[in-house]
Amino acid sequence: MSVATRARVVGALGRRSLRQAFRRPMFFAPVFVFPSLFLAVNTGGAGAAVDLPGFPAVHGFLDFQLAGAIVQSAMLSAVSAGTSLALDIETGFMDRLMAAPISRLSVVLGRLSANVVLGFMVGVWFLGLGLIFGAHIEGGVAAVALVILLSGLTAGAFGWIGAALALRAGRVSVVQGMFPLVFVILFLSSAYFPQALLEQPAKAVANVNPMSYIADGLREPVIANITGAVTLECLAGIAIVALVGMLWSASAMRRRLRAA
Amino acid sequence: MECFGDAQKAEGGIVEAHASTRPMGVAAPMPARAQLATIWALMRRAVNEVVRVPGAAIPGVLAPTIFMIGLTAVFGNLTDLRGFTTDTFISFIMPVSLLQGAGFTGAATGVNLARDIELGWFDRLLVSPPPRYVLLAGTVLSASMRSLMPMAMILVVGFALGAHFPGVFGLALAIVIAASFAAVVACYASGIALKFRSQSAGILMQSATFIAVLFTPAYAPQALLTGWLYWVAKYNPMTQVLEAVRQGFVGDVTWHNTWPGLLCLAGLAVLMAMFALRQMQRTGS
16 A cells, blocks of 8 residues: 555544544543643642742743643543544444454554544633633743643644543543543643642652653743753653553554454 | 332333233322332442442442542642641541542442433333332432442542541441432433433533542632632532531531531532423423
């Protein structure tokens, strides 16, 4: 199969996944509605935290929280994508794709490409929301572009994990059951609060959690400026998540095909 | 009507039992005892779902507990701010988690009702002899009963992690108010389910619960809230309900802090019950 044909397959499946994401509230609500509500509650409820000793200098707590909302949304987009893939498996659509003369990688890449696009949208949505409600983006236009890019890559990386879960379990209920786990990972990172001010043992775990590096990389351009080292750490965090997801997906796909 | 004395038979035998004792064309009123048995049967059915598919209930039980532990780990240092009313954040956030767990159980009741409507099971209930308010009561009260599961988990974990014990009366008050809140949310969610007749409407049930519980002094005392949330929380009736649940965890239980919460909860209950009953009466008409 030529590269152009593969690209067409990926594009077609990606468009299908995006349409699916916006047609059903069960898919788009976790990505846009709940993280927006959570952002609103965190900002208004814990906004006085900027007065705590040790809190980094920020224009406002909303500026600090934007990165948390973006990573939350990116992770939940992976759960939604996994749910959608599991639905395809349950309804037999996946079996028909497997029987079609297209590469298996294209099937997974199609869904992941939709997740990356969704990640870009998430970046645009939360930066827009932040600007409307008074956030300052210290890094300027370049920071906006970088945050949107990193947001897309984060959603794509976590998309591999969602795909792996769906391929391994093959059931919607199991993938949806992972929803609380997303928050465990987020709470054990610096996504919502400075690492230095977290309570133990969250503080110790956050230090080794790749999510902390991803969140810091998304936050730095907003509250300060683009920093090479922080951005590279963020990309390394995204790469680790993507690598784990890819290996797990490949193993789950092999297992599924053997069982078929 | 004797068969309604046995609650276990009511779920499967409502139509047959009543129809066989009723003359053609005459709508005999259902005795109160049979109505209570029907409500109990519907409540038992909801609990049976948990027993038969425990995996489906786990996220609903785990999520509020994870939020409580996670928010304590993240925002625990907020107690260092001047004006914070307790020295342990988990004591402050535990009542929020109780209401959150109860609220989401109520919302899940609405989603389950929407599923029953989609599958046609609810239509069979509608043509059975019990009045519609009895069907609604059974559905709604099952939420109160099921809400005890997340609450038990939250309380065990919270106390193990050092939350203040509010005293027996304070704890009982918190549980009763939270369980009643589950029924209030179930009324709202059932009304939405009856109006839209689709599980897709679950988003309306869950987001309204989220807003009701968290657009309050959930993370910090009223005086420390910032921006628009200060004003929303000030006029949100759920703030009074939350303060009534929270009082024992952060201080003493007093009538002064209890009656506004009970009044607001009663007001919400009347409004939501009217909404649900209206949707119930419109169904199929």
